[in-house]
């Protein structure tokens with residue numbers, strides 16, 4: 122695996138201990154603020170740049186209900202220019218983590234250590250989000266249809282302008298030449 126930007130936090134951070142809720146019985150709940158403004162690995166091949174929001178964990182009869190709103194920022198490719206950029210999106214979560222005895226009834230469950238792991242859930246959501254179109258900026262110029270080069274770089278624009286100016290400067294002289302030769 123390549124890690125383009127050195128350090129990152131371990132996804133272990135996304136494991137929440139819910140033993141106290143399990144023993145408290147149905148109806149018990151606890152809010153859980155998440156504030157991770159740093160690069161965090163959520164899977165072998167997947168990182169998010171930041172993760173913030175508020176979660177509420179509620180002990181339900183069959184498990185732990187996880188609800189909340191998150192803001193996730195991750196690096197993805199622009200659909201127009203193919204550059205990688207940081208894209209933020211909001212996510213509403215409502216997911217039941219089943220008790221081990223109910224395992225198999227839901228996609229997620231409380232593990233043997235009375236922990237729930239947010240990483241697989243977040244990975245799913247980030248992959249879904251990444252499958253939608255997104256552009257690095259509203260006015261992204263994308264790639265040149267002729268050369269396939271990126272059209273966003275400032276140098277490209279000034280180079281284009283210089284060419285225009287040159288062309289503009291030469292044209293009248295050529296016109297005069299043409300007249301003289303006529």
Ligand SMILES: [Zn+2]
Pocket residue numbers: 199200201202203204256257258261262263
């Ligand atoms: Zn772009």
